[in-house]
Amino acid sequence: MSTNAAGLIARTPKNLLDRRVADPYPYFAWLRQHAPVSAERKAKGMTVWQIARYEDVDALIADGRLSKRPDRVAHYVAGPPGLNRHLVHSDPPDHTRLRAVVNTAFIPRRVVALEPVIRTAAEELLDRLDGRVRFDVVGDFAGPLTFRVICRILGVPDAMNTPDLRELLLATVMPTGPHATREGVERTNRELYAFLTSLVAHKRTAGAEETEETDLLGALVHACDGSDILTREELLSTAYLLLLVGHDTTLNLIGNGTLALLQHPDQAKRLDAEPDLIGPAVEELLRFDAPVRDATFRAAAEPVEVGGHTIAPGDVVSLLIGSANRDPAKFDQPDVLDLSRTPNQHLSFGRGPHFCIGAALARLEGRIAFPLLLERFGQVRLAVPAEALTWRPTRVMRGLASLPLERY
Numbered sequence: 565m566s567t568n569a570a571g572l573i574a575r576t577p578k579n580l581l582d583r584r585v586a587d588p589y590p591y592f593a594w595l596r597q598h599a600p601v602s603a604e605r606k607a608k609g610m611t612v613w614q615i616a617r618y619e620d621v622d623a624l625i626a627d628g629r630l631s632k633r634p635d636r637v638a639h640y641v642a643g644p645p646g647l648n649r650h651l652v653h654s655d656p657p658d659h660t661r662l663r664a665v666v667n668t669a670f671i672p673r674r675v676v677a678l679e680p681v682i683r684t685a686a687e688e689l690l691d692r693l694d695g696r697v698r699f700d701v702v703g704d705f706a707g708p709l710t711f712r713v714i715c716r717i718l719g720v721p722d723a724m725n726t727p728d729l730r731e732l733l734l735a736t737v738m739p740t741g742p743h744a745t746r747e748g749v750e751r752t753n754r755e756l757y758a759f760l761t762s763l764v765a766h767k768r769t770a771g772a773e774e775t776e777e778t779d780l781l782g783a784l785v786h787a788c789d790g791s792d793i794l795t796r797e798e799l800l801s802t803a804y805l806l807l808l809v810g811h812d813t814t815l816n817l818i819g820n821g822t823l824a825l826l827q828h829p830d831q832a833k834r835l836d837a838e839p840d841l842i843g844p845a846v847e848e849l850l851r852f853d854a855p856v857r858d859a860t861f862r863a864a865a866e867p868v869e870v871g872g873h874t875i876a877p878g879d880v881v882s883l884l885i886g887s888a889n890r891d892p893a894k895f896d897q898p899d900v901l902d903l904s905r906t907p908n909q910h911l912s913f914g915r916g917p918h919f920c921i922g923a924a925l926a927r928l929e930g931r932i933a934f935p936l937l938l939e940r941f942g943q944v945r946l947a948v949p950a951e952a953l954t955w956r957p958t959r960v961m962r963g964l965a966s967l968p969l970e971r972y
């Protein structure tokens with residue numbers, strides 16, 4: 565038994581479907597209640613399942629029967645050709661090997677050592693906004709900050725860390741717009757491939773000016789050249805993955821979280837007055853408006869029973885993290901922002917073997933960024949009505965294209 569797309573879309577209230585990108589939460593609430601496990605039929609007879617309840621998302625996100633191998637899911641989420649041999653699209657034993665190579669760079673000791681780097685970068689970016697009446701939290705602060713940090717960890721030279729590179733990376737996950745035409749996709753992929761190739765070539769010849777905290781790419785090149793741990797395709801794919809998800813996630817945490825604080829001034833005041841609240845506050849901001857709205861795609865490697873439905877081998881599965889995080893069966897008053905919420909078992913970083921490798925880094929960036937924003941911005945408000953804010957229509961992420969604020 566399955567709810568097919570035609571049936572589901574016909575039954576879903578149109579206003580919820582239309583507003584899905586700007587505000588997915590009423591749609592998610594409807595799904596949890598009326599179609600917690602639902603199938604959509606896409607082109608070429610492929611079936612994509614959406615899973616909306618916490619209990620099911622929590623179980624399936626760590627379930628090894630759902631595969632992430634590129635030959636199983638990449639036809640749906642193609643990604644740049646030649647650049648999708650990475651952690652997100654792999655199963656054991658490849659996944660275990662790839663994860664071990666990058667994991668050491670994100671262990672707590674190395675992440676903590678980056679605190680001064682992150683703080684200095686954040687303060688420098690905020691200094692530039694001093695005296696400006698109007699500015700964009702996403703474009704002027706969150707984007708450049710998170711990109712600088714991941715570039716620093718990988719050891720990307722400053723001259724190569726440009727706004728154009730950021731645009732190029734973000735373009736690879738935009739399903740619509742000028743980059744999504746056939747020529748646009750080909751051009752983006754060509755330019756990205758050329759960039760990554762020259763970056764790797766640079767790392768091979770550059771001297772060891774980096775420290776162990778800031779030369780992950782050097783370590784990856786070594787794992788590729790010095791031993792047989794990584795193939796060249798895996799090396800380029802991993803560099804692409806880390807540059808992308810190392811910032812187009814925390815960027816959304818800072819953007820979505822700042823918006824949530826602006827819309828809940830009592831909570832923002834509380835955080836300003838109680839600095840020790842920052843740990844649980846970051847967790848609640850992660851839960852309340854999940855920066856990665858849906859888990860990355862999986863495909864069933866064998867039949868999987870869920871909620872009275874059978875997901876057939878080959879079917880694609882989309883786990884709605886943003887919906888699980890607002891499930892009233894798991895959280896008291898899930899639509900309320902409560903910065904002191906404990907416990908807070910949100911699924912914003914996933915769970916199981918694919919649990920986010922950058923979670924400690926993202927949390928640290930959030931713990932530095934939010935108090936600095938509160939302290940430095942003083943009296944600010946949205947410079948446009950909330951309904952006029954633009955959300956990027958990406959496949960699995962949830963983030964604002966810009967967050968314009970003005971001082972008053």
Ligand code: HEM
Nearest residue numbers: 651652810813814817859860912913914918920921922926
């Ligand atoms: C607030 C920021 C972030 C959020 C919400 C987030 C969320 C997630 C989620 C939900 C997953 C699991 C996806 C799945 O199972 O389908 C994941 C995996 C991953 N994340 Fe993050 N992430 C964030 C920041 C970062 C950062 C800063 C990095 C730095 C490199 C990073 C690197 C990764 C990698 C490499 C994976 C794949 C792990 C694997 O497949 O084994 N993430 N992330």
